[in-house]
Amino acid sequence: MPSPRRLLAGLALATTLISPPLLAESRPLAVVAPWEITGSDPATSGYIFGRMGIAETLVEVDAEGRLTPGLASDWVVDGAGLSWRFELRDGVVFHDGTPLTAEAAADSLRHAWAKPGMLDSAPITAIEVDGDAVVISLEAPFAPLPALLTHSTTQILAPAAYADGGRVEAMIATGPYRLTELAPPQRLSAERFADYWDAAPAIEAVSYLAVGRGETRALMAESGDADIVFTLDPASRGRLARDEGLALHAEPLPRTIVLKVNAGHPFLAEEAARRALSQAIDRRGIAAGLLRDPEAAAPELFPASLGPWHLGLDGEAGGDPTSARASLEALGWQANDRGVLERDGTPFRLTLTTFADRPELPLVATALQDQWRELGIDLEVAVSNASAIPSGHRDGSLELGLAARNYGLVPDPLGTVLEDFGGDPAQPGGDWGAMHWSDAEVSAWLDTLRQDADPELGEELAGRVAARLNRAMPVIPVAWYQQTAAVNAELEGFSIDPLERSYRLEALTWTQ
Amino acid sequence: MDAINARRFGSRRFPALGAGLGRVLLPRLLQAGLVAWLVGTLTFVLTRTLPGDMAYRIAAGRYGHDMVDGAAAEAVRTELALDQPALLAYLSWLGDLLRLDLGRSLVSGAPVIEELGHLLGHSLGLAAVALLLSLLLGPPLGLAAGLRPGGALDRVSEAVASLLRALPPFALGLLLILLFSVSLGWLPAAGHGRSAHFVLPALTLALALAAVSSRVARHAMVEVSGSAYYAFSRTKGLGERLSFLRHGLRNVALPIVAYLGVQFVTLIEGVVVVETLFAWPGIGHALVHAIVARDLPMIQGTALLMGLLFVALNTGVDLFCHGLDPRRRQP
Numbered sequence: 079m080p081s082p083r084r085l086l087a088g089l090a091l092a093t094t095l096i097s098p099p100l101l102a103e104s105r106p107l108a109v110v111a112p113w114e115i116t117g118s119d120p121a122t123s124g125y126i127f128g129r130m131g132i133a134e135t136l137v138e139v140d141a142e143g144r145l146t147p148g149l150a151s152d153w154v155v156d157g158a159g160l161s162w163r164f165e166l167r168d169g170v171v172f173h174d175g176t177p178l179t180a181e182a183a184a185d186s187l188r189h190a191w192a193k194p195g196m197l198d199s200a201p202i203t204a205i206e207v208d209g210d211a212v213v214i215s216l217e218a219p220f221a222p223l224p225a226l227l228t229h230s231t232t233q234i235l236a237p238a239a240y241a242d243g244g245r246v247e248a249m250i251a252t253g254p255y256r257l258t259e260l261a262p263p264q265r266l267s268a269e270r271f272a273d274y275w276d277a278a279p280a281i282e283a284v285s286y287l288a289v290g291r292g293e294t295r296a297l298m299a300e301s302g303d304a305d306i307v308f309t310l311d312p313a314s315r316g317r318l319a320r321d322e323g324l325a326l327h328a329e330p331l332p333r334t335i336v337l338k339v340n341a342g343h344p345f346l347a348e349e350a351a352r353r354a355l356s357q358a359i360d361r362r363g364i365a366a367g368l369l370r371d372p373e374a375a376a377p378e379l380f381p382a383s384l385g386p387w388h389l390g391l392d393g394e395a396g397g398d399p400t401s402a403r404a405s406l407e408a409l410g411w412q413a414n415d416r417g418v419l420e421r422d423g424t425p426f427r428l429t430l431t432t433f434a435d436r437p438e439l440p441l442v443a444t445a446l447q448d449q450w451r452e453l454g455i456d457l458e459v460a461v462s463n464a465s466a467i468p469s470g471h472r473d474g475s476l477e478l479g480l481a482a483r484n485y486g487l488v489p490d491p492l493g494t495v496l497e498d499f500g501g502d503p504a505q506p507g508g509d510w511g512a513m514h515w516s517d518a519e520v521s522a523w524l525d526t527l528r529q530d531a532d533p534e535l536g537e538e539l540a541g542r543v544a545a546r547l548n549r550a551m552p553v554i555p556v557a558w559y560q561q562t563a564a565v566n567a568e569l570e571g572f573s574i575d576p577l578e579r580s581y582r583l584e585a586l587t588w589t590q
Numbered sequence: 591m592d593a594i595n596a597r598r599f600g601s602r603r604f605p606a607l608g609a610g611l612g613r614v615l616l617p618r619l620l621q622a623g624l625v626a627w628l629v630g631t632l633t634f635v636l637t638r639t640l641p642g643d644m645a646y647r648i649a650a651g652r653y654g655h656d657m658v659d660g661a662a663a664e665a666v667r668t669e670l671a672l673d674q675p676a677l678l679a680y681l682s683w684l685g686d687l688l689r690l691d692l693g694r695s696l697v698s699g700a701p702v703i704e705e706l707g708h709l710l711g712h713s714l715g716l717a718a719v720a721l722l723l724s725l726l727l728g729p730p731l732g733l734a735a736g737l738r739p740g741g742a743l744d745r746v747s748e749a750v751a752s753l754l755r756a757l758p759p760f761a762l763g764l765l766l767i768l769l770f771s772v773s774l775g776w777l778p779a780a781g782h783g784r785s786a787h788f789v790l791p792a793l794t795l796a797l798a799l800a801a802v803s804s805r806v807a808r809h810a811m812v813e814v815s816g817s818a819y820y821a822f823s824r825t826k827g828l829g830e831r832l833s834f835l836r837h838g839l840r841n842v843a844l845p846i847v848a849y850l851g852v853q854f855v856t857l858i859e860g861v862v863v864v865e866t867l868f869a870w871p872g873i874g875h876a877l878v879h880a881i882v883a884r885d886l887p888m889i890q891g892t893a894l895l896m897g898l899l900f901v902a903l904n905t906g907v908d909l910f911c912h913g914l915d916p917r918r919r920q921p
Contacts, residue, residue, distance in 0.1 A: 114879065117698045122652050194653055194662040231657075245699065262698070263879070264871045265783065287781050289869040293764060294780045301771035301779045333656070435655060435882075463642025464650060468660050484656040497659070509659045 110304035124230030133251035159219030172236035195231030219529035225490035279584035312370035329574035332486025338479035342514025352551035354405040360397030383576035386537035419454035432480035468509035512552035651883025693887035713872030720795035728800030736811025
């Protein structure tokens with residue numbers, strides 16, 4: 079009877095003899111992330127196909143967040159700003175071998191336009207074909223249109239991908255990787271596409287697995303089952319950092335935890351009151367203690383990845399209940415014998431509505447409750463459903479709402495900012511943005527931004543809007559989300575895209 | 591079979607295997623119909639009474655949380671006619687069920703029956719491997735322990751069984767991943783597609799099942815070996831092995847098989863947790879996601895399938911016991 083150790087050694091030897099040595103290039107790459115695959119439709123799972131390099135859009139984004147040509151080689155807008163012409167790139171073929179034509183591109187966009195998605199926010203009247211170009215006609219000028227066409231819901235698919243009624247039957251696109259297997263809700267595999275129009279990626283085969291549990295994802299990184307693991311739970315991060323076979327990466331995302339404020343509420347109508355509330359929040363404490371990352375503290379709405387919208391404020395600021403209390407006292411609030419602020423006999427009592435779909439939100443809400451208690455504010459936290467905030471916005475019953483808002487759905491946050499802070503002057507604000515708050519200048523600046531495509535003016539106005547929002551606080555920023563990843567140390571060229579459009583797989587190589 | 595039975599158990603003929611089968615199957619058939627209606631109605635009522643606006647939930651399930659706003663929710667509400675009266679929605683669902691039409695998933699848009707077929711394959715595969723593994727581990731160990739009650743094996747296996755039963759499947763699964771994937775690197779931690787992926791989730795389920803079945807087998811063995819007929823078989827000169835095969839095995843098997851019925855609850859329950867932990871695309875996993883997304887047809891379909899599966903498995907157990915135990919076939 080051979081000893082267990084010898085048996086094992088024999089087994090190990092046998093497996094090395096049986097399996098052929100893997101060349102660096104043909105070594106497959108396994109990506110693990112929490113997001114499940116709903117199906118082939120870009121409207122629901124396009125972001126996964128985009129990130130994995132399977133599907134592409136007319137317009138792409140470079141590492142600095144600037145728009146670059148994608149499947150469209152060039153685009154122009156007419157003088158009135160009402161007609162955009164996107165010239166298609168030559169020599170692009172779909173994964174089924176058919177060529178990319180203007181008809182196919184226009185068809186894909188029309189399907190995307192018919193479903194809820196990014197194109198909703200633009201005043202589009204028609205999507206037509208003119209020669210080798212797609213022409214998008216608008217009702218009113220809309221400068222951020224090219225930015226919308228970077229969104230995964232506007233991916234360009236082959237005509238054969240669609241069934242009757244615009245249902246997507248198969249994911250047939252143009253990316254550097256071609257889908258070889260799709261097993262919703264969890265797995266897909268893809269291989270290098272030989273006829274790709276641009277430089278071929280170095281790694282031949284890639285796979286994606288959706289794993290819902292953070293603990294499992296971390297263990298998969300440790301055991302080597304996964305080469306890239308996204309979204310690490312705070313508890314596992316320390317352990318993974320000590321693993322020499324892994325490299326840890328983190329990058330702030332343009333998704334911000336915000337406090338939506340009902341500026342029509344008598345306690346919250348004054349700008350100074352909203353600023354005092356913001357001043358009393360210890361963002362560092364929340365970021366370090368609850369989100370386990372001090373860099374997550376958000377002194378302003380837009381993180382650095384949003385370029386001109388980012389003001390560069392100091393994350394250390396805030397957490398100053400003394401000056402906050404002084405500002406409130408100046409507004410007529412006095413502490414009563416129980417330490418609660420009162421004005422004209424009414425106590426400073428508010429309800430903060432939040433929801434548990436993002437598990438950190440109720441935690442942050444209770445931290446705010448505690449921090450404001452020191453200020454003398456009696457805050458009640460109502461953990462409800464995500465729909466409670468929009469419905470409270472509509473019927474006017476919402477006082478404060480804590481939610482996460484993604485300003486980086488496309489590289490230009492203007493669409494989201496318009497939705498949240500612009501819109502109809504009679505009913506300004508949006509479901510996840512301002513409530514009963516309007517500012518004539520902000521509206522005018524946003525209007526100019528919407529109509530004028532001049533980049534220099536755009537950058538200046540973006541900065542002005544951000545500064546005004548930061549002063550008037552129609553929503554109060556609390557923290558930014560961080561994307562984290564654990565990556566096999568034998569992989570080279572890894573970086574996180576803060577806009578989460580791409581996993582940048584084409585830049586990766588195996589060092590051994 | 592009857593001839594064999596007659597030879598082995600003496601001269602008296604046993605009732606035919608088919609005798610009394612109707613008494614087993616008919617109530618089960620009725621039960622299946624009742625379960626289908628009850629499960630469907632309950633899930634319908636419960637989903638409707640869950641707090642929050644369904645349209646927002648479904649929109650979030652379809653397009654992601656970042657894309658949800660009033661407009662997306664309204665689009666979903668109109669498309670799915672969510673504002674029609676509850677009674678009308680219920681009656682139309684009942685009508686569809688009678689035509690065996692489970693509808694389409696509100697999130698993916700695919701027919702529920704297709705999705706379930708795909709998911710059920712994964713779940714049943716996992717459950718079958720787990721059950722097989724548990725039967726290979728549990729009962730033989732229990733029988734061995736039961737032959738020497740109070741012996742070393744009996745005491746050790748009791749301690750291990752108590753420990754395994756006390757550990758929630760989630761913790762047990764994590765421990766197994768830590769041991770076999772992270773430390774030893776023998777098996778993949780999670781995922782599916784290769785046969786090696788079966789081992790850890792199946793073992794997690796099997797250990798919990800075997801913990802109980804080994805104890806049931808042990809007690810059954812103790813009882814049988816202490817019985818008068820077993821003692822008689824030894825007195826009449828049969829060896830230990832022959833006594834066990836002729837008089838022990840069938841009697842011991844009855845409680846083990848009957849207890850399987852109860853174990854299926856553990857199995858179906860465990861599948862939900864284990865599938866999530868090991869990223870296994872099965873029916874338990876789908877149920878959790880469908881509830882989060884308020885995907886009513888999918889919830890109803892999944893719950894219905896689980897209910898019917900339970901009835902079917904128990905019918906299987908009944909039939910097996912019917913075959914094992916001739917007393918049940920007496921007119």
